[in-house]
Amino acid sequence: xxPQEILRNIFGYQHFRGEQENIINHVLMDGNALVxxxxxxxxxxxxxxxxLIRHGVAIIISPLIAxxxxxxxxxxxxxxxxxxxxxxxxxxxxxxxxxQLRQGELDLLYVAPERLMTPRFLNxxxxxDIALFAIDEAHCVSQWGxxxxxxxxxxxILHQRFSGIPRIALTATADGPTQRDIIxxxxxxxxxxxxxxxxxxxxxxxxxxxxxxxxxxxxFLKDExxxxxxxxxxxxxxxxxxKIATWLSYQGLxxxxxxxxxxxxxxxxxxxxxLREESIIIVATIAFGMGIDKPNVRFxxxxxxxxxxxxxxxxxxxxxxxxxxxxxWMAYGLQDVVMLRRLMDESEADAQHKRIERHKLEAMxxxxxxxxxxxxxxxxxxxxxxxxxxxNCDTCIEPVATYDGTEVAxxxxxxxxRTGQRFGVQYLIDVLLGKTNDRIKKFRHEHVxxxxxxxxxxxDEWRSVFRQLVARGFAxxxxxAYSSLHLTEYSRPxxxxxxxxxxxxxxxxxxxxxxxxxxxxxxxxxxxxxxLWESLQTKRxxxxxxxxxxxxxxxxxxxxxxxxxxxxxxxxxxxxxxxxGSSKLEHYGQIFIDVLDEYALKYSDTPTPTANINExxxxxxxxxxxxxxxxxxxxxxxxxxxxxxxxSTIYEHLSQVIEQGxxxxxxxxxLKEEEIHNIEDxxxxxxxxxxxxxxxxxxxxxxxxxxxxxxxxxANLWRQK
Ligand code: ADP
Ligand code: ZN
Numbered sequence: 065x066x067p068q069e070i071l072r073n074i075f076g077y078q079h080f081r082g083e084q085e086n087i088i089n090h091v092l093m094d095g096n097a098l099v100x101x102x103x104x105x106x107x108x109x110x111x112x113x114x115x116l117i118r119h120g121v122a123i124i125i126s127p128l129i130a131x132x133x134x135x136x137x138x139x140x141x142x143x144x145x146x147x148x149x150x151x152x153x154x155x156x157x158x159x160x161x162x163x164q165l166r167q168g169e170l171d172l173l174y175v176a177p178e179r180l181m182t183p184r185f186l187n188x189x190x191x192x193d194i195a196l197f198a199i200d201e202a203h204c205v206s207q208w209g210x211x212x213x214x215x216x217x218x219x220x221i222l223h224q225r226f227s228g229i230p231r232i233a234l235t236a237t238a239d240g241p242t243q244r245d246i247i248x249x250x251x252x253x254x255x256x257x258x259x260x261x262x263x264x265x266x267x268x269x270x271x272x273x274x275x276x277x278x279x280x281x282x283x284f285l286k287d288e289x290x291x292x293x294x295x296x297x298x299x300x301x302x303x304x305x306x307k308i309a310t311w312l313s314y315q316g317l318x319x320x321x322x323x324x325x326x327x328x329x330x331x332x333x334x335x336x337x338x339l340r341e342e343s344i345i346i347v348a349t350i351a352f353g354m355g356i357d358k359p360n361v362r363f364x365x366x367x368x369x370x371x372x373x374x375x376x377x378x379x380x381x382x383x384x385x386x387x388x389x390x391x392x393w394m395a396y397g398l399q400d401v402v403m404l405r406r407l408m409d410e411s412e413a414d415a416q417h418k419r420i421e422r423h424k425l426e427a428m429x430x431x432x433x434x435x436x437x438x439x440x441x442x443x444x445x446x447x448x449x450x451x452x453x454x455x456n457c458d459t460c461i462e463p464v465a466t467y468d469g470t471e472v473a474x475x476x477x478x479x480x481x482r483t484g485q486r487f488g489v490q491y492l493i494d495v496l497l498g499k500t501n502d503r504i505k506k507f508r509h510e511h512v513x514x515x516x517x518x519x520x521x522x523x524d525e526w527r528s529v530f531r532q533l534v535a536r537g538f539a540x541x542x543x544x545a546y547s548s549l550h551l552t553e554y555s556r557p558x559x560x561x562x563x564x565x566x567x568x569x570x571x572x573x574x575x576x577x578x579x580x581x582x583x584x585x586x587x588x589x590x591x592x593x594x595x596l597w598e599s600l601q602t603k604r605x606x607x608x609x610x611x612x613x614x615x616x617x618x619x620x621x622x623x624x625x626x627x628x629x630x631x632x633x634x635x636x637x638x639x640x641x642x643x644x645g646s647s648k649l650e651h652y653g654q655i656f657i658d659v660l661d662e663y664a665l666k667y668s669d670t671p672t673p674t675a676n677i678n679e680x681x682x683x684x685x686x687x688x689x690x691x692x693x694x695x696x697x698x699x700x701x702x703x704x705x706x707x708x709x710x711x712s713t714i715y716e717h718l719s720q721v722i723e724q725g726x727x728x729x730x731x732x733x734x735l736k737e738e739e740i741h742n743i744e745d746x747x748x749x750x751x752x753x754x755x756x757x758x759x760x761x762x763x764x765x766x767x768x769x770x771x772x773x774x775x776x777x778x779a780n781l782w783r784q785k
Contacts, residue, residue, distance in 0.1 A: 067092075067113050074116070074142050076645035078710065081106045083258045088113050091196060091230050096255035098202075098246060099234045102262050103378075104359075104385035107234045108135075111198035114230075115172045116144065120193030121165065124174045126200040127213050128354060130335060132174045135357075138617045139172060143647030148174035149185075168193065177215035186221075194229050197222050199250060201354065202233035206245035211354055216249070223251030231255070237378050239446070262377075262446045266384045267392050269438045270458040271431075273528070273570050274397030277367050278311060284365065284393050291317065293362035294338070297347045298379055300368035300403065308367065309347040322348035340614045342601065353379060358614070359386035360621045366394035369404060372424035373431060373445050386622055396432045398489065398531040401425075402541050429535035435464040435568050469529065469567030470558070472521060473538065476529050477559050479514040480539060480549045483507070488547045493518075493526045528570040538565075593628050596663050600624045603659050607652065618652065619643060629686075629716050631660055633757060637771075640710055664756055687717035691726070694718065700732070700772075715772035719779035729780040733773050743769060743777045 067088045071077050091114040101107050115122030132148040139146040147161045164170050205216040299305045302323040312319035320334040338346045364383045370376040384390025408421050437453035437460050453460045479492050498516025533539045540550045557563040608615040623643035632638040638653045693703045704711040721727045746761050758774045
């Protein structure tokens with residue numbers, strides 16, 4: 065089979081994404097490759113398809129032992145011969161796999177690096193027919209990254225001993241130095257680099273000023289309709305992880321803690337539950353996440369500031385792998401800066417590493433204080449040019465007001481100076497506001513020139529000024545000396561009036577007019593659609609549990625969504641859904657068609673969802689996007705191509721719009737007047753309650769008109785009614 069045929073027949077996808085096809089062809093021609101692609105970009109297919117085409121078994125090296133079995137199961141669901149070897153297998157299982165391997169019965173084998181290095185395995189490699197080596201999470205080879213694995217360095221043995229076999233290294237995160245490390249350690253100097261853009265357009269970035277973060281988290285979850293979604297909440301400390309998880313549980317959500325201090329078994333269990341269940345929140349330290357490939361993580365929330373933009377990008381990147389809208393939300397305050405600086409100062413890294421860490425923290429802070437598009441800044445940091453504001457981050461959606469803060473900044477800085485650079489923010493604010501208290505009296509600070517000169521701002525506004533000054537390097541927090549504030553080399557020009565500064569106006573949460581962000585999650589369903597969606601989910605869970613696999617291994621949410629929208633009634637039309645290849649069609653097609661049938665029967669005496677004639681038929685978000693694109697002059701086929709959806713889905717969207725009366729039938733389909741009348745007549749001949757299925761009409765018309773057309777004509781009829 066060709067790569068294209070494998071994509072369609074085995075994986076059930078219509079088109080390659082981005083560079084996938086080029087990468088696959090390159091590896092098929094014996095080429096080595098370094099692949100940098102964001103999470104969810106589709107890295108796996110880049111080695112899986114060559115593995116199926118090339119002779120012999122492909123060896124996939126991955127550090128993620130806990131997840132290997134799931135990856136293998138997912139492949140087996142597609143009918144692919146895959147297995148893994150790692151320390152979690154029983155001797156019996158390992159023996160079976162070894163035998164399959166010797167007998168050439170495997171196309172893909174996942175191994176942990178330490179297993180690869182055993183003399184026995186190396187021996188096997190010497191004699192076996194190897195299709196390729198794929199090194200997943202290749203950034204683990206670099207000390208610069210935060211996931212350094214010593215065993216990865218030893219992978220240099222691959223190019224030294226097996227130089228004739230293609231190597232493909234893959235990662236979602238690698239800045240310049242990390243990339244260089246990957247290249248040298250894995251001998252990829254001559255390899256072709258495939259660097260896809262870093263952008264994750266479906267993720268909406270947002271940073272809010274910390275002010276009762278627990279409550280803020282809860283309102284975020286509610287406002288965004290995340291109550292029934294799965295997501296990750298990151299915290300810095302183990303203690304906080306425990307506290308937030310418990311608290312969220314009290315709020316009626318399913319939340320599990322995850323951190324390095326938990327017993328191994330518990331950690332494993334929580335990870336597995338997160339992968340397998342729906343509507344589940346994991347509250348975690350950074351110990352959680354590498355390789356978590358649950359596709360429908362709908363939000364990632366940070367209650368503490370990550371150490372670097374790399375970490376932030378990687379952590380937020382775990383949201384929305386399925387390409388559907390997802391949220392990256394973070395609450396941030398001055399305390400975070402102090403805390404991280406302290407950790408950094410206390411770290412035992414050498415001077416050079418510390419300098420780099422500090423630099424990274426500064427970039428992180430600058431990101432938090434952005435007044436322009438966050439995505440632009442983020443991509444810029446990864447050396448990617450993004451010309452226009454994205455329209456999908458908080459600063460784009462709700463532009464930040466700024467003001468000339470030169471004068472208040474001068475007051476703040478001179479107050480630090482006049483009081484001897486020995487006090488923390490709260491004390492400085494008290495002085496600026498001209499408060500009288502024992503400490504101020506004790507230090508006789510009611511006599512300094514900055515006493516009481518700051519009454520134009522409120523306490524919280526001053527906090528915001530100090531936070532921004534610290535974040536931008538105009539003042540520094542000395543964590544060893546009671547978090548007192550100091551001036552820096554950048555303070556002088558500002559104090560002398562040689563430089564001006566714009567500050568962002570922080571809006572207090574309760575002042576903010578409740579601005580409605582459009583719900584960023586899944587397509588919205590009508591009530592009846594929702595109940596179908598739930599039945600489909602239940603069936604999926606049932607099948608998953610019976611096989612002890614995560615439910616997305618059976619079908620992704622996006623495939624279930626297409627089922628709701630398209631209601632396939634035959635195996636042939638079921639095969640058209642994205643994500644349905646021959647193996648899944650064979651195993652699950654009829655089972656899901658039965659669910660759809662049962663549903664159609666149940667609702668046959670009431671109008672089916674699309675038959676809902678009342679004006680407030682909800683157009684799904686997805687249909688809205690199609691409608692916009694159609695209005696922009698794109699043909700249904702072009703829209704299908706762009707959105708990576710089936711043309712039939714696009715027509716389904718357009719029929720919804722027609723039914724709403726927002727689009728004329730003739731704008732969508734070009735047929736003669738008589739032909740339309742003829743189709744209408746045939747439709748009207750059917751009993752109304754049977755109209756949800758178009759098959760009889762399709763057949764009466766001799767199969768001349770595709771379902772898409774029938775659906776649009778039907779929608780038009782319903783509108784007229
Ligand atoms: P990565 O490893 O880059 O994070 P994956 O390989 O796990 O991403 O792919 C992310 C998701 O996208 C998976 O669910 C995969 O099945 C899906 N996917 C990959 N390639 C395609 C494609 N060409 N068309 C549709 N879906 C795809
Ligand atoms: Zn933006």
